Amino acid sequence: MSQDIQIELSGIEKHYGAYHALKDINLTIAKGTFVALVGPSGCGKSTLLRSLAGLEKITGGTMKIAGELMNNVPPRERDIAMVFQSFALYPHMTVEQNLTYSLRMRGVAKPEAKRKAADVAVITGLSGLLDRYPRQLSGGQRQRVAMGRAIIRNPKAFLFDEPLSNLDAALRVSMRKEIRALHDRLGATSVYVTHDQIEAMTMADHVVVMKDGVIEQQGAPLDLYDRPANRFVAGFIGSPAMNFVPAIGLDDGRIALDIPGKPVIAGAAPVQPGRRVLAGMRPEHLRVSHHEDEGFELPVTGIESTGSLTYIVLGSEPEITLVEQGRERVRPGDRLRLAIEPALVHLFDPETGKRV
Secondary structure, rough: OOOEOOOOOOOOOOEEEOEEEEEEEEEEOOOOOOEEEEEEOOOHHHHHHHHHHHHOOEEEEEEEOOEEEOOOOHHOOOEEEEEEOOOOOOOOOOHHHHHHHHHOOOOOOHHHHHHHHHHHHHHOHHHHOOOOOOHHHHHHHHHHHHHHHHHHHOOEEEEOOOOOOOOHHHHHHHOOOOOHHHHHHHHOOEEEEOOHHHHHHHHHHHHEEEEOOOOEEOHHHHHHHHOEEHHHHHHHHOOOOEEEEEEEOOOOOEEOOOOOOOOOEOEEEOOOOOOOEEEOOOOOEEEEOOHHHHOEEEEEEEEEEOOOEEEEEEEEOOOOEEEEEOOOOOOOEEEEEEOOHHHHHHEEOOOOEEOO
C-alpha cells in the first residue's frame, strides 16, 4: 500500500440483524485529504463513520488506518479523534481540563499537558477562555473546545459527525471556514459527515454521496456537480435541486421535452428514436429568452427573492425552477420563455436512474 494512503476501506458490510446498513463500501482516503460523507438521513454515513471509529463493529470487509488492519482494534487504540454533534464536553471541567483530559488519561505530565493546551488554544482561538466552564461558552466556543480536544492528541485522522448541526445558520458558515482552515493548517486527514450538501461541496476535497447504505458516487465536488452518475446524485448535489423533465428521442437525434409546446433540444446527447429519458436541467443554467423560436414557455406559479437572487417556479407536472440574479419583476400568472444550453442538459434513464 502507498504511504500516501491514510484510510482504506474495502468491501465494508454492516448488518443490524436483518437490516443491511452498509453494502460493499470501498473508499480510499489519501493522507491530508478532507472527505465529506453526505446523504439523506438513514443513508449509512454516520454508521460508516462510527465503524471507522470502532464504535460499531463491521460484519464484513477490511478497514485499514495508516496501513494497519483495524477490524478488531478497540476504539482507544485506533489513534483517531472524533468530534460529535453534541460537543460532548465535561460540564464540571474547565476548558483547559477538557482539552487535556485525554493526555492526562495517558499519563502525560501536567506541565506538558498544560503547554499543549496553551498551544491548541492559540490555534482554536480559546486562549482567553481556558479557565471557563462549558456553560459559560457560546455554541461556537464549545465547538472550538471539542475540536481542540481532538487536535491536542495529534491523531492519524479526525472524524466529524455533523458537528455544526446544532449551530445557527450564520455561525455554521463561519465555523465551516474555521474547520477547513484548521484542517489545512494541521495537514490533517479528515472525514466529515453531513446531510448538508452545501457543507460537503464547500469544505471537502472529495465528496462521497450515499443512499441506502451504498456509495452512489464519489469524487471532487465539481465533478459530481458537472457529471452526476445518476438521478439521485443529480438531484442531491446542487441548490436549488436539478429540474427533471420527461423527454423522448427523435429520429433526427434531437430530444423533445414532454411539456406544453413540445420544445426540441438539439445538441444534447443523442438517444435512440422513441427512447424515453429524463432531461435534467439545473435552475442556474436556465435563462429567460425573448426569442419566440427558442426554448419553451410556461406560467409563473411561485416567486422567492433573497435580495440578490430570485427563485422563480414555473408550470406544474413537471414543475421547473429558475434562478435569476437580482430582482426579477414577474408575478404569478406571467408567462416566461426559457432557454438552456444543450451542452448543460443531463440525460437519465427513467427506470434505472443512471446517466445516459
